Amino acid sequence: MRPSETLLRKLFMLRIELNNYMVGREKEIDATLASLISGEPAIFISPPGTGKTKMIELLSNMIEARYFYYLLTKFTEPDELIGPIDIAMLREGKYSRITSGKLPEAEIAFLDEIFRASSAIRNSLLDIILFRRVYSGNGYLRIPLLTLYAASNEVSLESEDAALYDRFTIRDFHGPVGMDQWTELIRKGIALEAFDAGNRPKHLNSEEVRQLQAMVKLRAAEAPENPSLMNKYIEAMAEMKASGIELSDRRKIKTIFVASAISFIYQEGSISLDSLGDAIRLAAPYTEEDLEKVENALLKVGLASYEHRVRQLRTLEAELTNLIERAKAVPAESNIRALNEVVSKSVLILERVGENQRLKSYASQLQEKVEVGKEVLDKLKGESDGKG
Numbered sequence: 001m002r003p004s005e006t007l008l009r010k011l012f013m014l015r016i017e018l019n020n021y022m023v024g025r026e027k028e029i030d031a032t033l034a035s036l037i038s039g040e041p042a043i044f045i046s047p048p049g050t051g052k053t054k055m056i057e058l059l060s061n062m063i064e065a066r067y068f069y070y071l072l073t074k075f076t077e078p079d080e081l082i083g084p085i086d087i088a089m090l091r092e093g094k095y096s097r098i099t100s101g102k103l104p105e106a107e108i109a110f111l112d113e114i115f116r117a118s119s120a121i122r123n124s125l126l127d128i129i130l131f132r133r134v135y136s137g138n139g140y141l142r143i144p145l146l147t148l149y150a151a152s153n154e155v156s157l158e159s160e161d162a163a164l165y166d167r168f169t170i171r172d173f174h175g176p177v178g179m180d181q182w183t184e185l186i187r188k189g190i191a192l193e194a195f196d197a198g199n200r201p202k203h204l205n206s207e208e209v210r211q212l213q214a215m216v217k218l219r220a221a222e223a224p225e226n227p228s229l230m231n232k233y234i235e236a237m238a239e240m241k242a243s244g245i246e247l248s249d250r251r252k253i254k255t256i257f258v259a260s261a262i263s264f265i266y267q268e269g270s271i272s273l274d275s276l277g278d279a280i281r282l283a284a285p286y287t288e289e290d291l292e293k294v295e296n297a298l299l300k301v302g303l304a305s306y307e308h309r310v311r312q313l314r315t316l317e318a319e320l321t322n323l324i325e326r327a328k329a330v331p332a333e334s335n336i337r338a339l340n341e342v343v344s345k346s347v348l349i350l351e352r353v354g355e356n357q358r359l360k361s362y363a364s365q366l367q368e369k370v371e372v373g374k375e376v377l378d379k380l381k382g383e384s385d386g387k388g
Contacts (some may be wrong), residue, residue, distance in 0.1 A: 004215065007204075007208055007211060007212055007215075008264065008267055009267055010203050010204050010208065011033070011037070011203075011204070011212065011264065011265065012267060013203055014027060014033070014062055014203040014204060015030075015033060015202070015265060016049075017062060018033075018055070018058060018059065018062070020149075020188075021188060021195065022051065022054075022055060022058070022188070023056055023177055023181050023184045023185045023189075023192070024177040024178065024185070025051060025055060025174070026183050026309060026310075027172065027174070027310075028044065028051075028055060028172055028174055029055065030262065030265055030278070031044075031148070031170050031172045031282055032055060032056065032059055033165075033265050034170060034258050034261040034262050034265060034279075034282070035147045035149065035170050035262070036063075036108075036146065036147050036209060036259065036271060037060070037209065037212040037213055037215075037216050037256075037259075037261045037264060037265075038147075038169075038213065038216050038257045038258055038261035039147055039170045039213050039216075040144065040169035040170055040254055040257055040258055040261075041129050041147060041148040041149070041150070041167060041169060041170070042147070042148075042149050042168060042169070042170035042171070042172065043114065043149070043150040043151065043152065043165070043168040043170070043171055043172070043225065044149070044150070044151045044152075044172045044174070044175045044287075045151075045152055045154060045155055045171065045172065045174075045288065046151075046153070046172075046173065047153060047175060048153055048176075049176075050175065050176055050263065052112075052151040052176060053069075053110070053112060053151065056069075056108075056110045056149050056151075056191070056194065057069070057110075058195070059342055060108050060110075061166065061195070061200070062200070062202060062203050062204075063108065063203065063204050063205070063206070063208040063209065064202040064204070064205035064206065065105070065107035065108050065146060065205065065209065066105060066106050066107045066108070066144075066206075067108045067109075067110075067111070067113070068101075068105075068106030068108070068109045068188075069109075069110045069111075070103075070110075070111055070112070071112040071113060072111055072113045072116045072117050072121070072308065073113070073116055074118065076116070076117065076118065076121065076275050077118075077120075078118075078120050078121050078266060079097075079109075079125055079195050081103045081121060081124070082097060082099065082102055082103055082104055082124060082134050082183065083097040083098045083099040083100070083102040083103075083104060084097065084098055085098075086098050086132050087096055087135075091292065094137075094138070095136070095138055095276075096136055096174070097134075097135025097139070098312055099141075100213060103128070103134075103145075104125070104134050104136075104141060104143045105302060106145060107142070107144050107206045107209075108144045108145075108147060109145060109147075109148045109149065110148075110150070110151070111125075111149070111150045111151075112150075112320070113151070113152060113153075113309065114150035114152050114164070115152050115156035115158075115161050115165075116239060117164070119160065121288055122161070122163075122164045124224050125148075125164060125167075126167060127140075127163060128143065128145065128148065129148060129167045130167065132144075132145055141219060144370065146206060146207070146209050146210070146213070150168060152235075154286075155286070155287050159191070166248070166250075166251075169251065169254040169255075169257075169258060169283055170282045171282065171283070171285060171286075172282060173285065173287075173288040173291060173334040177202065180318070188218060188220070202305065207344050212264065214262045215264065216257060216261045216264060217220055217257070217260075219260040219263065219264070219271065220256050220257045220259075220260040220271075220374075223259070223260065223271055224255050224268070226270070226271070229271055232301060232302075232303065233256075233274055233276060233280075234272050235301045236276075236277075236280055236297060236298060236301045237252065237302055239297040239300050239301055240280075240293065240294060242297075243293045243296065243297055244285055245285070245286070245290055245293055245294060245297070246386070247283070247284060248276070251283060251284075252299060254283065255279050255280060255283040255284070256271075256279075258279040258282055258283055259271045259275045259276045259278070259279035259280075260275075261279075262275040262279055263275040266357055266358060267357070268373075269273060270304045273302075273303060274356070274358065276303065277298050277303035277309070278358075280294065280298060280300065280303070281294055281295070281307060287379040295307070296306055309353070309359055310359065310360075310362055312349065313353070313359060313362040313365075314362060314364050314365060315347065316342065316345065316346045316349060316366055317362075317365055317366045318371050319342050320339075320342055320343070320346060320369040320370065320372075320373050321369060322367075323335065323338055323339040323342055323373070324369075324372060324373055324376050326338075326339075327339045327377075327380060328376060329374055331380050331383070336377065336380055338385050339376065339377060340377055342373070343370055343374060343377065344375040346366055346369075346370045347370060347375075349366075350366060350367060350370070
């Protein structure tokens, strides 16, 4: 197995294990991994208690890399993040910081409640994100950061936060897990409490992540030579602009790096239109209200994103569940006809999904429900023929 194949296999297994512990967070896990292997910072916007911190903490336990976490408040001082001034060195006339265990030595960092940061911290973070460096008195200190994650309960609309927020290429908005997944949430949540990071092998180390980042950059550099991909991308951006969502020049470029990362997550040989659509959905929205506009723009140009297709499959599954019960309870002609129509529609959708790895688990669940629906229809038809 070639080195690149080994890395992709490790990335694949990392994604599987993360999904084994999290419920209904496939999109968030993909965003997390896309940030990791592209180096593009990611921010997660969701209500309290929806698993943001747990997800990043879980990732850090599965990778051999130095991890730094900090919960920001409006009273947090820059020294708490980048390290205090070394008084002993200062007495000798040298200005330096004690950075042990702080952000400057971290390879993966997670800053919770990012919009509570003071202006001094925001300025430091801009330097860290843009140049991977911190100022240390006599000059800048290069830092080994692989990526930076942040979280907030809501998007700050304050002008002073705009510059920092704009630097987060990947923006994920999510809410609590749906009622149909509550049992699974509780089961996995209890298992997660018993997770012992110390006794588990790491999937990747920091050097391997850097190798993946290099592969992502190389593939992104090849994207402009793919006319069909670029034409579809420009078409999507034009459609979004028409609906009031215009990407900055920097974000137009960064989105391609995210698409490249997603293509590696799904073991693709190049950036597919699926990966492009998923990347646009992560990079284009400014607020949660923008999601629908972005989704509609993607649909108009034929770039249905992962979220839309998952929603479509799960909606059909829920409809089938409901119609199966109705037809069994009241085998009226209208109920049987409705069930037959949704079964037929589901079969067509499943044919379009094919072997798409993104949708495999959802397609399998729908397929199981389709088989049940067919059995019910056959049984009701047999009973009807018997009466005839």
